[in-house]
Amino acid sequence: xxxxxxxxxxxxxxxxxxxxxxxxxxxxxxxxxxxxxxxxxxxxxxxxxxxxxxxxxxxxxxxxxxxxxxxxxxxxxxxxxxxxxxxxxxxxxxxxxxxxxxxxxxxxxxxxxxxxxxxxxxxxxxxxxxxxxxxxxxxxxxxxxxxxxxxxxxxxxxxxxxxxxxxxxxxxxxxxxxxxxxxxxxxxxxxxxxxxxxxxxxxxxxxxxxxxxxxxxxxxxxxxxxxxxxxxxxxxxxxxxxxxxxxxxxxxxxxxxxxxxxxxxxxxxxxxxxxxxxxxxxxxxxxxxxxxxxxxxxxxxxxxxxxxxxxxxxxxxxxxxxxxxxxxxxxxxxxxxxxxxxxxxxxxxxxxxxxxxxxxxxxxxxxxxxxxxxxxxxxxxxxxxxxxxxxxxxxxxxxxx
Amino acid sequence: xxxxxxxxxxxxxxxxxxxxxxxxxxxxxxxxxxxxxxxxxxxxxxxxxxxxxxxxxxxxxxxxxxxxxxxxxxxxxxxxxxxxxxxxxxxxxxxxxxxxxxxxxxxxxxxxxxxxxxxxxxxxxxxxxxxxxxxxxxxxxxxxxxxxxxxxxxxxxxxxxxxxxxxxxxxxxxxxxxxxxxxxxxxxxxxxxxxxxxxxxxxxxxxxxxxxxxxxxxxxxxxxxxxxxxxxxxxxxxxxxxxxxx
Numbered sequence: 001x002x003x004x005x006x007x008x009x010x011x012x013x014x015x016x017x018x019x020x021x022x023x024x025x026x027x028x029x030x031x032x033x034x035x036x037x038x039x040x041x042x043x044x045x046x047x048x049x050x051x052x053x054x055x056x057x058x059x060x061x062x063x064x065x066x067x068x069x070x071x072x073x074x075x076x077x078x079x080x081x082x083x084x085x086x087x088x089x090x091x092x093x094x095x096x097x098x099x100x101x102x103x104x105x106x107x108x109x110x111x112x113x114x115x116x117x118x119x120x121x122x123x124x125x126x127x128x129x130x131x132x133x134x135x136x137x138x139x140x141x142x143x144x145x146x147x148x149x150x151x152x153x154x155x156x157x158x159x160x161x162x163x164x165x166x167x168x169x170x171x172x173x174x175x176x177x178x179x180x181x182x183x184x185x186x187x188x189x190x191x192x193x194x195x196x197x198x199x200x201x202x203x204x205x206x207x208x209x210x211x212x213x214x215x216x217x218x219x220x221x222x223x224x225x226x227x228x229x230x231x232x233x234x235x236x237x238x239x240x241x242x243x244x245x246x247x248x249x250x251x252x253x254x255x256x257x258x259x260x261x262x263x264x265x266x267x268x269x270x271x272x273x274x275x276x277x278x279x280x281x282x283x284x285x286x287x288x289x290x291x292x293x294x295x296x297x298x299x300x301x302x303x304x305x306x307x308x309x310x311x312x313x314x315x316x317x318x319x320x321x322x323x324x325x326x327x328x329x330x331x332x333x334x335x336x337x338x339x340x341x342x343x344x345x346x347x348x349x350x351x352x353x354x355x356x357x358x359x360x361x362x363x364x365x366x367x368x369x370x371x372x373x374x375x376x377x378x379x380x381x382x383x384x385x386x387x388x389x390x391x392x393x394x395x396x397x398x399x400x401x
Numbered sequence: 402x403x404x405x406x407x408x409x410x411x412x413x414x415x416x417x418x419x420x421x422x423x424x425x426x427x428x429x430x431x432x433x434x435x436x437x438x439x440x441x442x443x444x445x446x447x448x449x450x451x452x453x454x455x456x457x458x459x460x461x462x463x464x465x466x467x468x469x470x471x472x473x474x475x476x477x478x479x480x481x482x483x484x485x486x487x488x489x490x491x492x493x494x495x496x497x498x499x500x501x502x503x504x505x506x507x508x509x510x511x512x513x514x515x516x517x518x519x520x521x522x523x524x525x526x527x528x529x530x531x532x533x534x535x536x537x538x539x540x541x542x543x544x545x546x547x548x549x550x551x552x553x554x555x556x557x558x559x560x561x562x563x564x565x566x567x568x569x570x571x572x573x574x575x576x577x578x579x580x581x582x583x584x585x586x587x588x589x590x591x592x593x594x595x596x597x598x599x600x601x602x603x604x605x606x607x608x609x610x611x612x613x614x615x616x617x618x619x620x621x622x623x624x625x626x627x628x629x630x631x632x633x634x635x636x637x638x639x640x641x642x643x644x645x646x647x
Binding site for chain 2: 312
């Protein structure tokens with residue numbers, strides 16, 4: 001009986017192809033929008049999580065200056081190498097500390113030149129940033145101590161300066177210094193904000209301070225906490241230590257900033273999730289509108305087919321059989337719309353993921369939920385018209401022209 | 402003449418299929434109330450062929466609707482095969498129609514854009530008959546009404562007479578105890594009307610189906626063995642005519 005009813009419903013839907021298609025369109029767009037939004041949102045969340053994990057696990061960044069609004073300059077003193085050493089020595093559950101100073105510099109090799117960011121730091125930098133060397137070696141202790149003219153290149157700098165040539169052992173010029181390339185960093189690609197993480201040159205901190213910056217300042221201290229250690233506790237300890245070292249009186253605000261990347265990751269993914277939920281609910285409203293469209297068309301259909309309903313009732317159809325017939329028709333209509341919406345969503349999310357450079361993460365859960373909802377909308381919005389059909393008086397219905 | 406207890410003569414069976422006792426039907430309430438039936442007493446035996454006549458507004462359509470369980474009497478008793486119908490629910494009445502009654506209408510009332518075969522199959526679908534049996538019985542019914550070979554045609558491709566034959570096939574496909582016909586020849590020319598009447602007589606005689614037919618044409622009523630005349634919601638006369646057996 002139910003199989004028959006479904007066949008009958010499909011025949012009825014095909015009879016009014018154009019109208020059925022337009023009715024379904026509401027559901028198609030609704031389901032498609034919900035799945036696409038949630039899929040893209042999920043992809044963005046995954047991307048942010050991956051990137052922050054790629055930045056270094058348990059990473060804390062210590063920068064000088066107050067928490068200021070946009071455009072406000074900070075006048076707080078910079079760090080010295082001693083500050084980094086103090087953190088490494090005095091705070092337990094710290095795995096590695098890397099002081100870093102950076103500046104934008106033009107790198108030259110033969111006829112090729114490329115403006116990039118030169119960072120002076122130590123070997124701990126590779127550890128806290130989760131970087132590994134594609135080729136070559138890290139700095140030796142004597143190079144670090146003596147401030148030797150050696151450098152390690154990021155992939156982008158290598159490509160821009162050397163093209164397909166061999167790199168190791170060559171020398172490039174960074175402003176006034178000529179340094180030997182001793183290593184090559186593994187490529188990390190772009191961040192979600194579009195920053196190229198491979199556009200870097202790393203040199204020993206002392207080399208940077210003496211021959212590029214000309215001072216002892218450090219702009220950034222990167223700290224990685226031990227596995228299983230609470231980054232929150234490490235953050236508090238760094239704050240206490242830094243206030244002491246920088247002589248910040250208890251009544252003053254910090255003149256430095258400790259950023260816990262885990263916290264930032266949590267905040268960012270939280271924001272993305274809220275945004276995804278918001279977009280998803282806006283899309284869900286269009287699904288609801290699609291449902292109202294189905295109700296509208298089913299009501300028209302019941303009116304148009306009053307005579308047919310009369311015939312069926314006169315022949316001996318029960319109320320619930322007529323109800324079922326129209327209900328099934330609405331559900332088949334909305335489910336077909338749901339299926340088409342799923343196909344549409346698959347296509348549009350793959351395309352959008354490509355355009356927005358977000359990984360495409362297939363979310364079977366939301367696809368199932370969206371399809372279930374499209375069928376449920378058929379039941380909810382098809383019920384009233386179906387009930388109207390079933391409750392018709394057969395005598396009146398047969399007289400209907 | 403109001404007939405309280407008609408004496409059916411020369412009928413194949415004497416058991417009453419239908420017993421109406423003091424059946425009234427009132428539409429509306431209070432001042433605007435209309436009495437369509439004002440107390441009908443009637444017995445119809447199995448195997449009868451009854452014509453119902455009367456001017457418009459005499460209550461004959463209301464009578465047929467109640468007879469066909471499409472409507473319930475306001476008061477009085479209607480027994481079908483010994484079962485009191487007055488107190489039945491809508492669904493119970495639907496089941497009664499499904500299993501014991503067939504309808505033929507003036508306007509044919511076939512499903513458009515649906516083949517003759519599917520139209521005839523429809524009552525069997527609601528009976529839950531399996532596809533194979535449904536098909537066989539529907540083809541058989543179409544054969545009976547002389548439409549063998551027309552099963553794939555839709556109502557739009559058939560003449561009026563043929564459409565009414567399809568409607569009759571649909572009404573008899575379940576093998577009902579009673580066939581109710583509401584002006585079955587109202588939309589047909591004389592020749593086509595005769596053919597339909599011959600078909601009904603054949604079904605009545607050979608199939609043993611009880612037929613109650615509304616008509617306003619004396620010629621058509623003459624095919625029936627018994628003619629009941631309605632007037633102002635009452636049975637005005639109830640005659641057995643010899644011509645019906647011609």
